[in-house]
Amino acid sequence: MRRLAGLAVALPVLLPIEDACAHPAFQGATGFYGGLLHPLFVPTHAIAVLSLGLLIGQQMPHWRWPLGLAYAAGLGIGFAAMISAFAPRFSTEVLVAATAIVGALIALARPLPRLIICILAIAVGIALALDSSPGGISVREANVIIVGTFCGAVILLGIVLEVAAIFRRTWQKLGVRILGSWIAASAVLVLTWQLAR
Amino acid sequence: MPPIRANLRAILLLILTTKPAVAHTGNFSGGLLGGFAHPLFGPDHVVAMVAVGLWGAFLGPPAMFALPIVFPLVMAVGGALGIVGVPLPAAELAIAASAIVLGLMVASAARPPLWVAATIVAAFAIFHGYAHGAELPAGTDAAAYSIGFVTATGLLHLVGIALGLTVRWPAGRMGVRGTGAVIACAGLLFLWRLA
Numbered sequence A: 001m002r003r004l005a006g007l008a009v010a011l012p013v014l015l016p017i018e019d020a021c022a023h024p025a026f027q028g029a030t031g032f033y034g035g036l037l038h039p040l041f042v043p044t045h046a047i048a049v050l051s052l053g054l055l056i057g058q059q060m061p062h063w064r065w066p067l068g069l070a071y072a073a074g075l076g077i078g079f080a081a082m083i084s085a086f087a088p089r090f091s092t093e094v095l096v097a098a099t100a101i102v103g104a105l106i107a108l109a110r111p112l113p114r115l116i117i118c119i120l121a122i123a124v125g126i127a128l129a130l131d132s133s134p135g136g137i138s139v140r141e142a143n144v145i146i147v148g149t150f151c152g153a154v155i156l157l158g159i160v161l162e163v164a165a166i167f168r169r170t171w172q173k174l175g176v177r178i179l180g181s182w183i184a185a186s187a188v189l190v191l192t193w194q195l196a197r
Numbered sequence B: 001m002p003p004i005r006a007n008l009r010a011i012l013l014l015i016l017t018t019k020p021a022v023a024h025t026g027n028f029s030g031g032l033l034g035g036f037a038h039p040l041f042g043p044d045h046v047v048a049m050v051a052v053g054l055w056g057a058f059l060g061p062p063a064m065f066a067l068p069i070v071f072p073l074v075m076a077v078g079g080a081l082g083i084v085g086v087p088l089p090a091a092e093l094a095i096a097a098s099a100i101v102l103g104l105m106v107a108s109a110a111r112p113p114l115w116v117a118a119t120i121v122a123a124f125a126i127f128h129g130y131a132h133g134a135e136l137p138a139g140t141d142a143a144a145y146s147i148g149f150v151t152a153t154g155l156l157h158l159v160g161i162a163l164g165l166t167v168r169w170p171a172g173r174m175g176v177r178g179t180g181a182v183i184a185c186a187g188l189l190f191l192w193r194l195a
Helices: A002-014 A032-041 A043-059 A061-083 A091-108 A114-130 A139-166 A170-196 B003-017 B028-040 B043-059 B063-084 B091-107 B114-134 B142-168 B170-194
Strands: none
Touching: A032 A043, A032 A139, A043 A061, A043 A091, A043 A114, A043 A139, A043 A170, A043 B142, A061 A114, A061 A139, A091 A114, A091 A170, A091 B063, A114 A139, A170 B063, A170 B142, B028 B043, B028 B114, B028 B142, B043 B063, B043 B091, B043 B114, B043 B142, B043 B170, B063 B114, B063 B142, B091 B114, B091 B170, B142 B170
16 A cells, blocks of 8 residues: 555656647647646636536536536547547637536526436537647647546546535525626637637 | 555645646736736726625625626626627726716615616626727737636625625615715716716
C-alpha cells in the first residue's frame, strides 16, 4: 500500500506534463492531464457540464447516474465520430445553444419528462466531445488527450451531480434557478458572439 | 505515509505541475476578470443592480427571486443586440433613468403586481445588457467575458437582496428606503452628467 501511495506521489512528477491546447489556438497539444483539465478550463465546456448537472440534479436526483451514463455515452459517440475523421463545422455553436436551452430550463424549473433530459444529456455529451478536437498533433497524442478529456468531462459532471443532489432546501433550489438564468444569459451572449463574428 | 495523505500530495503536485489549458482563442483570465469588473466599475450599473435586489427584497417572495432570474435572461437579449451592433438609441440615458426609477420604487416602497415589476426591470435590463455587449473588447475570450459580467451582475442583485432583507425591522426598512432615495439621486447625477 505504501509503495502504491509513493507511486501516486511520484507519477505526476515523472509523467511529461505539457500545455493542454485544444482547438486551433492550441499548438502542440499533448498530455493526459491537459485533456483531463480541458473541460474545466474551457468556459463554454465548463458551463455546459455545470448546467447539465444542475438540470439533472434539479429534475431527477434519483436518476442522476443513469442520466450521467447517457451523457458519458454521448461523449463516447462524439469522440468515436471525431476519431472517424468527422469534422463538424458548428460544434461550439451547437454546444452553446444546448447550454442556453438547459440553463433556461433550470431557470423555469418546470417538470420535464425523463426522455427530454436523457436526449439533452446525450446531445451535450456529443457536442462537448466534437468541440474538444485536439488538432494538429499525432494520432497517439490526440488519443491520449481524448481519453483525458473524456475522464475530465465525466468526473466534472459526477461532482456537479453529487453537489446538485444535496440541494433540497427552498433557498438552495432558488439559488439553482438563479444560477440557471446566469448560465442561459452567458450562453446566449456567447452564441451571439460566435454567430456574429 | 498514509494513502490519503499521499493521494492529497499527488493531487497537489498535479495541480502545481500541470500547466493550465489555455483553451480557445482570446485571453481567458483577462476576459473573465474584464467581464467581472465591467459592471463593478460602472457606478450606474452598480446602483441599478443593487436597486433591483433591494426592490425584490422589498416586494418579498416570489418577486425577490423572480427579478434576479428575469434580469439576466432579458439582459442577454440586450447584450446580443449590442454584440450584433443593432443601434439602440439613448442607451446611456436609459441606464441613468433605470437608477432613478428603481431607486424611487425602493424609496416609495412601491408594491406593484409582479408582472409590472418584472416588466419594468426587464425593460431596463435590455439597456444594461446592450451596454455590456457593445463594449465587449476585441480579442477577449467572449465566453469568459460573458460569464464574468453576468456573474458580477447577479452578485450585485444578491447584495441588494441581502441588504433588502433588513426590511423586516423598522430601522432596516428606513435604511433600505433611504438607500433607494440615494440611488435615485445618483441616477439624477448620472443623467445630469450625460446632458
